[in-house]
Amino acid sequence: MVVELIAVGTEILLGNIVNTNAAFLSEKCALLGLSLYYQTAVGDNEERLAETLKTALGRSDVVILSGGLGPTQDDLTKEVAAKVMDMPLVDDPHTRRRIEEYFKNIGSKVVTDNNWKQALVPKGSKVIDNKNGTAPGVIMEKNGKIAILLPGPPNELIPMFNNDIFPYLNSLQPEIIYSEMVKICGLGESLVETQITDLIQKQSNPTIATYAKAGEVHLRVTAKAKDSKEAKKMVKPVVKELKERFGRSVYTTSESVTLEDTVIGLLKDKGLTLTTVESCTGGLIAARLTKVPGVSEVFKQGLVTYSNRAKRKLLDVKKSTLKEYGAVSEKTAKEMAKNGAFITGADVCISVTGIAGPEAVEDKPVGLVYIGCCYKNVVTVKEYHFNGERDKIREWATVHALILMRECILEG
Amino acid sequence: MVVELIAVGTEILLGNIVNTNAAFLSEKCALLGLSLYYQTAVGDNEERLAETLKTALGRSDVVILSGGLGPTQDDLTKEVAAKVMDMPLVDDPHTRRRIEEYFKNIGSKVVTDNNWKQALVPKGSKVIDNKNGTAPGVIMEKNGKIAILLPGPPNELIPMFNNDIFPYLNSLQPEIIYSEMVKICGLGESLVETQITDLIQKQSNPTIATYAKAGEVHLRVTAKAKDSKEAKKMVKPVVKELKERFGRSVYTTSESVTLEDTVIGLLKDKGLTLTTVESCTGGLIAARLTKVPGVSEVFKQGLVTYSNRAKRKLLDVKKSTLKEYGAVSEKTAKEMAKNGAFITGADVCISVTGIAGPEAVEDKPVGLVYIGCCYKNVVTVKEYHFNGERDKIREWATVHALILMRECILEG
Numbered sequence: 001m002v003v004e005l006i007a008v009g010t011e012i013l014l015g016n017i018v019n020t021n022a023a024f025l026s027e028k029c030a031l032l033g034l035s036l037y038y039q040t041a042v043g044d045n046e047e048r049l050a051e052t053l054k055t056a057l058g059r060s061d062v063v064i065l066s067g068g069l070g071p072t073q074d075d076l077t078k079e080v081a082a083k084v085m086d087m088p089l090v091d092d093p094h095t096r097r098r099i100e101e102y103f104k105n106i107g108s109k110v111v112t113d114n115n116w117k118q119a120l121v122p123k124g125s126k127v128i129d130n131k132n133g134t135a136p137g138v139i140m141e142k143n144g145k146i147a148i149l150l151p152g153p154p155n156e157l158i159p160m161f162n163n164d165i166f167p168y169l170n171s172l173q174p175e176i177i178y179s180e181m182v183k184i185c186g187l188g189e190s191l192v193e194t195q196i197t198d199l200i201q202k203q204s205n206p207t208i209a210t211y212a213k214a215g216e217v218h219l220r221v222t223a224k225a226k227d228s229k230e231a232k233k234m235v236k237p238v239v240k241e242l243k244e245r246f247g248r249s250v251y252t253t254s255e256s257v258t259l260e261d262t263v264i265g266l267l268k269d270k271g272l273t274l275t276t277v278e279s280c281t282g283g284l285i286a287a288r289l290t291k292v293p294g295v296s297e298v299f300k301q302g303l304v305t306y307s308n309r310a311k312r313k314l315l316d317v318k319k320s321t322l323k324e325y326g327a328v329s330e331k332t333a334k335e336m337a338k339n340g341a342f343i344t345g346a347d348v349c350i351s352v353t354g355i356a357g358p359e360a361v362e363d364k365p366v367g368l369v370y371i372g373c374c375y376k377n378v379v380t381v382k383e384y385h386f387n388g389e390r391d392k393i394r395e396w397a398t399v400h401a402l403i404l405m406r407e408c409i410l411e412g
Numbered sequence: 413m414v415v416e417l418i419a420v421g422t423e424i425l426l427g428n429i430v431n432t433n434a435a436f437l438s439e440k441c442a443l444l445g446l447s448l449y450y451q452t453a454v455g456d457n458e459e460r461l462a463e464t465l466k467t468a469l470g471r472s473d474v475v476i477l478s479g480g481l482g483p484t485q486d487d488l489t490k491e492v493a494a495k496v497m498d499m500p501l502v503d504d505p506h507t508r509r510r511i512e513e514y515f516k517n518i519g520s521k522v523v524t525d526n527n528w529k530q531a532l533v534p535k536g537s538k539v540i541d542n543k544n545g546t547a548p549g550v551i552m553e554k555n556g557k558i559a560i561l562l563p564g565p566p567n568e569l570i571p572m573f574n575n576d577i578f579p580y581l582n583s584l585q586p587e588i589i590y591s592e593m594v595k596i597c598g599l600g601e602s603l604v605e606t607q608i609t610d611l612i613q614k615q616s617n618p619t620i621a622t623y624a625k626a627g628e629v630h631l632r633v634t635a636k637a638k639d640s641k642e643a644k645k646m647v648k649p650v651v652k653e654l655k656e657r658f659g660r661s662v663y664t665t666s667e668s669v670t671l672e673d674t675v676i677g678l679l680k681d682k683g684l685t686l687t688t689v690e691s692c693t694g695g696l697i698a699a700r701l702t703k704v705p706g707v708s709e710v711f712k713q714g715l716v717t718y719s720n721r722a723k724r725k726l727l728d729v730k731k732s733t734l735k736e737y738g739a740v741s742e743k744t745a746k747e748m749a750k751n752g753a754f755i756t757g758a759d760v761c762i763s764v765t766g767i768a769g770p771e772a773v774e775d776k777p778v779g780l781v782y783i784g785c786c787y788k789n790v791v792t793v794k795e796y797h798f799n800g801e802r803d804k805i806r807e808w809a810t811v812h813a814l815i816l817m818r819e820c821i822l823e824g
Contacts, residue, residue, distance in 0.1 A: 013448050015439025016623070018432055022453070027427025036425050037460055039453035041434070048449055211428070276695075276716070282702025283688075283695030286716045290694025293770050293802060295718075301726060302716035304688070304698045310713035310756075344722075358705050390705060 001173060003034040004060035006052055008068035008077045009152060010043040021066045021150075021157055028161060032169050032177050033224060034062070044074045053084050057145045062169070067152030069135035071114040077149055078120065078138065085142050087122035095119040095127055095136050102134055128164045132156045139168065146172075178231035179222035181255045182242045185215060186403045192217045195245055199238070206238050214392075215399030216259065248410055260288050263402050266409055267298040267348065275346035276302035276401075277315060277336045279327065279353040280369065284398045301344055305336070315339045326362040328353050330370055333381045337372035349374040350405050354384070356393045369397045373408040380408050413585060415446040416472035418464055420480035420489045421564060422455040433478045433562075433569055440573060444581050444589050445636060446474070456486045465496050469557050474581070479564030481547035483526040489561055490532070490550065497554050499534035507531040507539055507548050514546055540576045544568045551580065558584075590643030591634035593667045594654045597627060598815045604629045607657055611650070618650050626804075627811030628671065660822055672700050675814050678821055679710040679760065686817075687758035688714035689727060689748045691739065691765040692781065696810045713756055717748070727751045738774040740765050742782050745793045749784035761786040762817045766796070768805045781809045785820040792820050 005026065007019050022039045029036045037060070042052045049068075056063040068077030082089050096119040103111050118134050121127050128137030133156040138149040148165060150157045170177055184192060189212040193200075196219075200208050206223035221238045225231035243250050251262045267274055276285045276299075286302035289295055303314050308327055311317040317335045325331040336351035354369025355361050367388070372381040382404060386396045417438065419431050434451045441448045449472070454464045461480075468475040480489030494501050508531040515523050530546050533539050540549030545568040550561040560577060562569045582589055596604060601624040605612075608631075612620050618635035633650045637643035655662050663674045679686055688698045688711075698714035701707055715726050720739055723729040729747045737743040748763035766781025767773050779800070784793040794816060798808045 012435075013438055013451065014442045015435045015437070018430060018435040019451075020430055023424075023427045023430040025427070026425055030426045037455060037457070038464075039425065039431075041451035043449060045449070052450075278695075280702075281699070282707075282711075283690075283698030283714055283716065286695030287693070287699045290692075290716075290718065290806075291803065295694075299694075300719040301722035302695055302718070304695065304702075304714035304716070306702065306708055306714070307712040313756075314713060344725075391703065394702075 001034050001062065002060040003029050003036050003062040003064060004056045005036065005039040006056060006063060006065045007041040008044060008049060008065055012041045013043045020154060021152070024154070024158060025064055025161065028166060031179055031222060032166070033173070034169065044068055044076060046076055046080055049077065049080045050084055053081060053147070057147065062146045062148065064148045064150065066150045066157055069118070069149060069151050071118055071134070078122070081140060081147050081149060082122045085122065085140050085147060087124055087140055087142060089120040090123045092119050092121045092127055095121065098129060099134050128160055130156055130160060132159060137164065175224040175226060176228050176231050177222060177224055178228050178235060179220050180235050180239050180253055182219040182221065182239055182250055183252045184217045184219065184246050184249045185251050185259055186407070187217060187246070187249050189217050196242070199241065206234050208238065214395050215403060251406065259399065259402050260292050263406050264289065264292045264295050264298060266406060270409065272298060272347040272409070274299050275340050275344040275349045277340035277349060277351045278302065278304050279306060280356040281352045281394050281397050281401070282306060284394055285350065285352065285401050288398055300346065303340065311336065315343065326364065328355055328362060328364050328368060328370065330381045330383065333370035333372035334379045337374035337379050341374040347375070348405060348409065350401050352397055352401050354393070354397055356390045358390060367393050369393070371397065371401050371404050373404050375408045375412045378412065380404065413446050413474065414472040415441050415448050415474040415476065416468045417448065417451045418468060418475060418477045419453040420456060420461060420477055424453045425455045433564070433566060436566070436570060437476055437573065440578060443591055443634060444578070445585070446581065456480055456488060458488055458492055461489065461492045462496055465493060465559070469559070474558045474560065476560045476562065478562045478569055481530070481561060481563050483530055483546070490534070493552060493559050493561060494534045497534065497552050497559060499536055499552055499554060501532040502535045504531050504533045504539055507533065510541060511546050540572055542568055542572060544571060549576065587636040587638060588640050588643050589634060589636055590640050590647060591632050592647050592651050592665055594631040594633065594651055594662055595664045596629045596631065596658050596661045597663050597671055598819070599629060599658070599661050601629050608654070611653065618646050620650065626807050627815060663818065671811065671814050672704050675818050676701065676704045676707050676710060678818060682821065684710060684759040684821070686711050687752050687756040687761045689752035689761060689763045690714065690716050691718060692768040693764045693806050693809050693813070694718060696806055697762065697764065697813050700810055712758065715752065723748065727755065738776065740767055740774060740776050740780060740782065742793045742795065745782035745784035746791045749786035749791050753786040759787070760817060760821065762813050764809055764813055766805070766809055768802045770802060779805055781805070783809065783813050783816050785816050787820045787824045790824065792816065
């Protein structure tokens with residue numbers, strides 16, 4: 001089945017927003033095994049939108065349109081699709097009530113007239129409720145072609161796609177698609193690929209796809225089968241095999257769980273508290289950990305000791321250590337982690353000191369980073385050499401701090 | 413003049429990468445006063461790319477293609493464009509030498525055979541040197557139509573566009589475009605717009621366009637004139653007027669300067685040092701400040717006092733304050749800032765305490781944030797109510813911490 005994307009919105013053509021919906025929808029379509037050959041963005045212009053939609057319906061089975069479903073006059077995706085597919089707009093009482101409810105829930109008393117425009121739907125279409133906004137989604141089927149209309153804001157589009165459109169598209173196919181994600185940290189992409197060459201070569205169903213992230217590799221295992229029960233059964237032994245091959249490097253098999261979630265979860269499970277002491281990452285590790293709601297149970301404080309003086313004053317790093325070995329050294333990372341744990345009374349303390357650039361310091365190269373982790377009074381320090389610019393080095397150091405922390409706790 | 417974008421790459425259609433080039437190029441084209449009606453993404457497929465390029469050349473004057481200029485067999489943008497425009501590929505000795513130089517500079521001794529594919533260019537085209545990679549850019553002009561081929565990686569595309577393609581497109585037009593950016597912080601978009609309604613209404617050249625960011629509004633003043641000297645002369649009084657109307661809220665008129673750059677610059681100019689003490693932002697302020705190279709001159713340390721105990725132990729916040737007013741209170745923000753400055757000996761200390769959600773704390777609502785700034789022993793505390801989810805509240809609190817710090821130093 002061939003699918004195609006059309007993003008509607010003059011703000012995209014002006015470069016005011018990045019079309020992230022296209023990447024989200026494309027990845028999901030790939031996962032569904034659909035062929036996607038074109039993504040188009042077009043403005044809120046009746047003629048051009050109609051032309052684009054006709055072309056798309058001519059060459060693809062399913063066209064997914066996003067955006068242009070707002071209440072104002074310049075939003076015209078639904079109107080144009082209704083005309084092109086010859087399915088005139090009619091009032092949908094269910095959506096009318098839902099919009100009333102929506103405004104009541106957000107405490108707004110006045111529903112303006114133009115909001116009722118959003119309760120109009122193409123005759124004979126399937127209406128998809130929007131749980132995060134007023135514009136409904138719409139599925140239009142006619143003459144073997146399908147147009148799917150989704151609201152533009154990602155916080156409306158993403159849940160609507162995941163909850164309703166994904167299962168709908170899945171149900172159209174002769175075989176059901178089911179996938180699970182195996183997330184691996186601390187191993188490089190090529191190393192991971194080498195270790196599963198045999199699996200990739202011998203299997204066509206399920207398939208294994210690799211995605212490289214900073215410090216992580218995600219493996220998606222996808223099976224096609226006549227029903228979801230059978231597909232799950234096919235995915236299961238492959239996921240098991242991957243978990244066996246990569247052991248502790250697999251930190252989750254859940255799509256929505258991040259590395260920081262895992263680390264915080266591990267600390268919670270073991271009843272441990274944590275301190276971060278950062279130099280070149282400058283607060284990034286603390287900021288990333290505190291993205292996780294409920295982190296306060298384990299994370300009590302963090303220190304950003306950017307200067308040598310701060311390393312001495314706040315962390316009691318010895319003057320002689322800084323003088324003899326330098327701020328960016330194994331010795332300094334070790335003292336930072338050990339003293340950080342002692343001073344704050346935390347069970348775990350992670351330290352980072354390095355050279356993020358753009359200029360080399362202490363005759364040491366840009367990208368040299370030491371990460372220390374103190375757990376049960378034992379300090380482990382590792383040396384890293386990261387490539388790239390300042391931002392990238394800081395990001396990689398942050399990820400590797402989380403990875404080292406996880407390793408030390410699991411092994412300690 | 414009508415321009416159109418085509419991004420080439422199967423990785424875009426698979427959703428593996430977000431097409432940020434489209435937003436970048438679109439914003440620049442808008443700035444040049446060009447009309448852009450379509451953005452398309454298509455895979456590395458000869459037939460579909462040729463079809464897409466023909467359609468684009470049929471309805472637009474200039475087509476900008478990005479991606480598909482790599483050395484491997486599946487990269488075929490140049491080959492397809494050469495065929496469609498009937499400008500056969502020929503060897504370009506200049507590019508050949510540049511590629512040799514490039515490999516020499518990165519320390520690679522072996523240039524593989526397929527790299528020489530990148531030295532082929534359409535006959536009669538203009539070759540644009542790539543300073544950050546091997547693939548050259550190409551400008552193809554024929555029968556009143558123009559195709560511009562750019563490398564896909566943003567770190568190659570962006571400088572090439574800014575240095576070579578922008579001036580080229582500018583020179584094609586009867587009038588030159590010139591613009592300056594006025595960056596405003598701490599005022600909402602609608603307030604800013606209200607204050608310049610008269611300017612926007614009365615002027616068509618120069619124009620003023622507004623861009624809303626978290627806590628900031630950027631105003632782009634753009635003039636069209638017969639040459640750049642005249643355009644600059646037209647922009648000047650408008651920028652001056654905007655600076656007068658918004659006074660200190662204007663933090664820069666330089667396109668590349670960020671709010672954190674400005675704050676760090678201000679501290680440097682005044683020879684001041686800074687400490688951050690953060691609760692709900694959890695290190696984000698420190699992380700944002702340390703994005704700026706050379707920040708170590710003014711930023712010596714930051715504390716993330718996430719728990720009440722950490723606020724007491726590390727910052728000497730009174731137990732009675734926490735008990736009576738709560739951790740999220742004006743009183744606590746005040747003590748955090750004052751004590752943070754005292755304990756670390758910094759000239760300026762910025763404090764943040766708030767409720768980022770998802771759940772309310774101490775019977776206080778999600779989004780309530782207090783930000784304190786201690787400067788010259790005077791503490792200013794402001795109360796904020798931010799909307800949105802955890803990430804957004806933390807981001808807005810971070811921006812407003814920078815804004816408050818700037819205000820206090822300028823006024824202090």
